[in-house]
Amino acid sequence: MVVVPEEDFMSEINANTRTTIILCIVALIIAITVGLLIVNSINKAVIILKESALALAQGEWEKRIEIKRTDELGELARAFNSMADQLADYNSILEQQVAKRTLELQQEIAERKQAEQALVESETRFRLLAEATFEAIVITQKGVILDANQTCAEMFGYELSEVIGMQVMDFTAPECREQVMQKILSGDEGIYETICLCKDGTTFPAEIRARVMSYRGRTIRMAAIQDITSRKRGEEATVLAERNRLAQEIHDTLAQAFAVVIVHLDTASRKLTTNIETAQALIKAGRDLAHSGLTEARRSIKAMRSQLLEDENIFNGLNRFATQMFSPTNTRIVCQAVGKIYSLPPDVENNLLRIGQEALTNAFKYAKAQEIRIELAYWEKQFSLRIQDDGQGFDMGSVSIVNSFGLLIMSERAERIGAKLTIQSSPRQGTEVIVTVNI
The missing domain is CATH 3.30.450.20 (PAS domain)
Known part of the structure; x- marks a missing residue:
């Protein structure tokens, strides 16, 4: 039998007691901490639910709770979201019904106003x-x-x-x-x-x-x-303008064609005794131009659109016109396009073609040029036509030039489409015609 001293025994008991107390305190602290965390988590979820409910009460129908939990709070959040979806649907239906009823009321009010208006018809x-x-x-x-x-x-x-x-x-x-x-x-x-x-x-x-x-x-x-006095005057002015337009069309078809034919025949008559082949070529070219002019006149009167533009653009049309006109001569024709060729509005294209034809016809009749350059510039927002010859030119201040019917028509056509027409010429320095129009 071993006898343990009382002091040793009590010392061990006291140590165990202290250990137990410390463990209890630690356990209590852990329990309190865990409890606080759980309470905080629950409080956050409750606060989110409260804020969402307040937002929903203020009409924020798109407000939803995003709580990813599997416990009762998660179930509550899902139930809340489902309720919010239903409320949003009910609100949408209610708004539609209110709008429908509002429209019905507006119609009823309008009908009532019409009825009231009918009652005071005399007034x-x-x-x-x-x-x-x-x-x-x-x-x-x-x-x-x-x-x-x-x-x-x-x-x-x-x-x-x-x-x-x-x-x-x-x-x-x-x-x-x-x-x-x-x-x-x-x-x-x-x-x-x-x-x-x-x-x-x-x-x-x-x-x-x-x-x-x-x-x-x-x-x-x-x-x-x-x-309607003003209207009648306007109609008379329209008729007069149409007459002027027809006069321009005749000038641009028959007058131009037969002016060139006359030049060809005059030249041919001088060549008959010296160069029969050249004379025959000139006569043939004159005959072809006469037929072409007559066809173009009929076509213009019928449709008021140049045959040169019927199946092609202004670039090809002017090139073909110049080539046909100057084929019996030694004049060199250079036709080039700057930029990518695009389609122009029909009225703009037709008036530009007529201006080009007039410039080429004048060059053929008067310039006696060695070279004629035709340049068409296709810019993004602007189009320009330039016809330049190295012929004998003319005095810009001459009265006969200023009053020329052909130049007057060119100016009127440019003004009609909002284009800017510039003509530069001087004796023995050639002539340059430039037409610029915004697209």
Whole structure:
């Protein structure tokens, strides 16, 4: 039997007790830490749920919770997201229904306004009558004027008080009264033109728009009268412009072709006794040009578009025109394009071709050039045509040159398409024609 001293025994017990206490304290700290972490995790999830719920309450329907957990909080987050999806769908449906109902209400309001407007028809018509000052307005019954606006009185040279009670025929030129009376008796509501008669005996062309309607319990005829003097003058100017255009087309076809034919025949007549082969070539070229000019004239009158552009572009058209014109001569033709060739608007291309033809025809008739250069520059936003010869040139200040019909037509064609035309020439220094147009 071993006897352990009490001091040793108690010392060991005390040591074990201290160890146990320390372990308990450590375990408690760990438990508290783990508990705090768990509480913090739960608090974060709850805060996220709270913020998402508040956002959803404020109409942020796209707000969703992104908590990837498998516990009850994860289930709660998924349930919340599902609820948010349903609420977003319900909100979308509600907005559609509100928009639909709003449209229905707007239509109902519009219909109600129309109904109210119909109830005050007389007042509205009078207001429109007063406001329609841009043309004469008259209300008639059986050809007698019941009411009119101030513009009507001013248009015909009367006082407004004089107009009321007058006959419609009093405002109509004698040669048109039968036409106007037929319109009134038949209740015609179309648009027609007539000649109106003023108080001082002068007349003016007018356009009449009439409508039969109910007014204060009576069937009346309301007519709007518009002075179309300016329009008629514009139409006359258009006709005159068309005549000028036709004159230009004739100049660009028959005149150009036969001018060249005459030059060829004159040269051929001088060569008949000295060089029969050259004379025959000139006569053949003249005959071909005459046929070509006649065909082109017929084609231009029919379609107003150059045959040279029918199946090709302006580059090939001018090249072919120059080659055909100068083939019997010793003149060298150089035709080149700068940049990539592209299509031009038909009207621009046709007018540029005509300007080029006129420049080449003038060079053929007057320049006596050894070389003619044709350059077409195709830039990104600009196109230019340059025709240059080394012939005898001319004095730019000469009256006959300034008043030349051909140069005048060239200028008009350039102006028509918004192009800039430049002509440079001096005696024995050749001539250069440049046309530039923005694309």
